Amino acid sequence: MSIVVQKFGGTSVGSIERIQAVAEIIAHTYAQGKQCVAVVSAMGKSTDHLVGMAKEICPHPSPREMDMLLTTGEQVSIALLSMALHQKGLKARSLTGWQAGIETNHVHGRAMVNDVKTETIMNALEQGEVVVVAGFQGISPDKEITTLGRGGSDTTAVVLASALKADYCEIYTDVTGVYTADPRVIPLAQKMDEISYEEMLELAHLGAGVLHPRSVEAALQNKVQLMVRSSFVDEPGTWVKEENAMETSHNVRGIAHDLQVARIKVLGLPNHENTLTKLFGLLAEAHINVDIIVQSEHDHERVDVAFSVNEEEGLEARQVLEAAQAELGFAKILYEAGLAKVSAVGVGMMTRPGVAAKMFATLSEAGIRVKMVSTSEIKISCVVERELALEGARRLHTAFGLDQVEVKV
Amino acid sequence: MSIVVQKFGGTSVGSIERIQAVAEIIAHTYAQGKQCVAVVSAMGKSTDHLVGMAKEICPHPSPREMDMLLTTGEQVSIALLSMALHQKGLKARSLTGWQAGIETNHVHGRAMVNDVKTETIMNALEQGEVVVVAGFQGISPDKEITTLGRGGSDTTAVVLASALKADYCEIYTDVTGVYTADPRVIPLAQKMDEISYEEMLELAHLGAGVLHPRSVEAALQNKVQLMVRSSFVDEPGTWVKEENAMETSHNVRGIAHDLQVARIKVLGLPNHENTLTKLFGLLAEAHINVDIIVQSEHDHERVDVAFSVNEEEGLEARQVLEAAQAELGFAKILYEAGLAKVSAVGVGMMTRPGVAAKMFATLSEAGIRVKMVSTSEIKISCVVERELALEGARRLHTAFGLDQVEVKV
Incomplete structure (x- = not known):
């Protein structure tokens, strides 16, 4: 059996209807005989709401307590998505970062992933379950809840795909792929069919915003093939992969x-x-x-x-x-x-x-x-x-x- | 040093202002030289909100996923209360149920506490920290997040008070004590100064609603002295304690x-x-x-x-x-x-x-x-x-x- 990791960002799970649509995407992948691991972010504006409450109490909240607070956002998403999958007749199991074996260092608010212990996920997959993992979060050596900071959910998806030896990792987002420029400000921008890790890394670092550079770095290091695509529109996205697998143009690409x-x-x-x-x-x-x-x-x-x-x-x-x-x-x-x-x-x-x-x-x-x-x-x-x-x-x-x-x- | 466990229910932490008021109560206790452990519930209506989302997806959500969902409520409260304590200049540390060592059986939605591992809490107390524990939740032998069901936060407070050998356990609520009847429907009901565990147990079982019977049973078994009092009004509440420490009246008491x-x-x-x-x-x-x-x-x-x-x-x-x-x-x-x-x-x-x-x-x-x-x-x-x-x-x-x-x- 082949494993696919699918990551859904905040807008992709921004409402009950969106969560149900995501369950449909996963069910479709599962029906093709794949073992599915979904990685999800907090629902749309929920992080903003939590940050707002914290700031009301404290202008500079402790990073440890912010991690404690913010990680509830993904935990809500994984529970609701699992329920939506059950409703479609699939077996599904949600896992927090610590349950999924995402081990990080101790830097609250921007922890780095040290290791991924895959046993719990593999056991669930072998039982035919869809595994729904909370993105953005992990656990430190002293059992503290940590967050990975910006782009954290993408990073969770990529390190999981690598550790699980997944066939590929799909990053579902609110755009249909990687463009030659930000289509919101440059209407003539075109979607690319494929792009190399290195180019994507530069574009990510440079603020293209589709993928966080950390996740692309992790994909490059571990040779995880990424597909950036839309959870709203069913059309092929952009493959992010090794340069030698591509026709290189030696031109400006984005x-x-x-x-x-x-x-x-x-x-x-x-x-x-x-x-x-x-x-x-x-x-x-x-x-x-x-x-x-x-x-x-x-x-x-x-x-x-x-x-x-x-x-x-x-x-x-x-x-x-x-x-x-x-x-x-x-x-x-x-x-x-x-x-x-x-x-x-x-x-x-x-x-x-x-x-x-x-x-x-x-x-x-x-x-x-x-x-x-x-x-x-x-x-x-x-x-x-x-x-x-x-x-x-x-x-x-x-x-x-x-x-x-x-x-x- | 003597340890006090203080439990604050959903209405007591129902808003940012209420959380700040609770921090004030704890700071006052801390200033009297006590080691403070706070146990908190989810903020006011937040559980209803979470249940509402689940029901939108699924008429009968899986108990495991409901536990995953609902435990986020207390996790939000503990983070915000810790921030409010920091803001008052206290050292404070929030702990989820599993971090606090609340070990339960595997029955999702109404788990029983099997054991409490106090090491993490004791270490934090020894460092002068106020420990803020998520009520209502624990962890099963197979590392699943569980909830204790109705009255769960009271039970968390009592089992912690017992395991930590606390001097006493205060249950802060929206009433000023235990009454001879429910004062909301019987205006002539009177507040009692003290009541025996056995009487309280009957009153709790019989729907007086101030304390859940499980928490009173746990208090009786472990001889934990309880004080039921208001987080809104600063006045003495009702002691719940051993009968032989009381003048018994052999009359109907409530x-x-x-x-x-x-x-x-x-x-x-x-x-x-x-x-x-x-x-x-x-x-x-x-x-x-x-x-x-x-x-x-x-x-x-x-x-x-x-x-x-x-x-x-x-x-x-x-x-x-x-x-x-x-x-x-x-x-x-x-x-x-x-x-x-x-x-x-x-x-x-x-x-x-x-x-x-x-x-x-x-x-x-x-x-x-x-x-x-x-x-x-x-x-x-x-x-x-x-x-x-x-x-x-x-x-x-x-x-x-x-x-x-x-x-x-």
Whole structure:
């Protein structure tokens, strides 16, 4: 028998009707002779409701208690989905994160999965049961309930698919696949049939929003084939898989944007070998993810470092560094919020001449100033003013020939 | 250091403001140098909301999945109460049923507590933390989430108080103590300063509703002193304790009523020694609690048996017996819902002459027909038509001299 993991996000289980529709999708897969593991998120707005109550009590609730609170959201979903499956005549069993064997480290609010103990799930599958697992949550070595943070349910689905040696993992969401750009802001964006892990990873990191980068990383590491598809519309989605299984085009394949960017400039750091190690070590200890890093050497004595972070973590990053000013020995910190990042992504595109030049020219023609640049084998990212970012993304989508030309029927 | 267990029901934690008020009560106790363990129920109407969603999906949801669903209610409460305690500057730690070591059997929806592993709670108390435990829930030997059914949170509080060797256990509720009758329907009912376990047990069984009988049984067995008091009004409540620590009056001490009674008559059973064993054995296997049992012998061959159950379990009880008609060999079943039970309770009262006579006379004068009677050392119960039950209770309260005479100021 072959195992399929199917993940359903918050909007896919946002109401009783939606949960019943999800049960129908699972029943259809089960009827094809698959062993089914469903991973579900909390129902639509329920997380917001829980967060709202917490904030009423406490401006900065303890991360441990937030995990205790928020994990109830998925627990409600798994129970209701199991009932909906029973109602369709299927055997089904819900499992919380700890029951499903999702073992994490102890970092509340953004725990990492250390291991997956599959015994309980395998036993249930062997008894012909559909297993419904609470996404986003796990258990720490000292039996504390943890959450995986952003994109947690996708990550749960991928690590389960890997541990269970599933044939593939379907990520059901409110869009029909991975697009050449965000179709909500770039109407001419086209759905891709397939995309490599690496490209998806860049698109995910760059704010395409369909999949969280952690889940794509986990899929890449474990060679889990993903299918991103809609739980609302029954049509094929986008396969996310190994590059060597694909026809590569060496072109720009997608344009991504991320509207939550802040930049921190640290001026006048001592020019020592371990300066950057210390600085980014402190940020890592505070679990702050740094994105683009630019260093410029002033003279032999002093360097400036600029880096971008998610705007939500921006002020915390600044505080961490300011508190360590004596230790780091810098002169001054500048903080700028209200920024965004626009990126072009495609395997092999950087070996094609002129891609970077075309990108800068396109933004420049639109009067958009580039504040930071970062390049890799498969992408170019530019940090720009937030209010100009979407216009920039639209122009790049057109410039790189991604706009759909045929009218859809 | 001495440990106090404080239990707060659904109305006591029914809103953010109420949760903050509960945190204040706990902080006050903590400030008196106590080690505090709070046991909380789900917030007010949240259980109803969850049940409503389940019923939308499934008319008869699986008990396992109902437990999975409903236990989220207390988990929300413990997280929010812990946050409210943090906000008051206390160290606090929430624990789900399984984290708190509440080990039960495997009967979903009405599990019995087998054991309490206190290590986690004791460690937290030793670190000066207030421990906030989810009531009503536990974990079965095969690591399934279970619920204790009706009165579950009270039971959690009492078994914890016993296992932790607490000084006493406070049951905070929306009434100020135990009354001589339900003050909502009998305005002249008076609050008692103290009551014996046995009397409380009868009152609880008889539907006084302040404490569930299971929790009083557990308190009696383990000699846990209970204080029933209000979380809304700061005044002394009612101590529930051993009779030998009390001045006993040998009078009727309270009138109870239970408005959810159904009667089942099983007619024409074979008059064998094991007939009753088989009949009530089947009901016990179905986890149906039988209350009053009356047997009458027809002749040497046939007996009739009548018994009362909670009306919610009435139809199920009838189905269980009907399915076993061939095995039991009875002629016919009669089912009557819409009944109620009115009872007079007091340690030693049955040794006083005339109590039963006065009870029957009082009901009879009011035109109330007694359909079943049951007596014990400390109570007389009469099953009557539901619509006459409250009038009967009021008349008994007056007849036994329980009405308050002084006007409260």
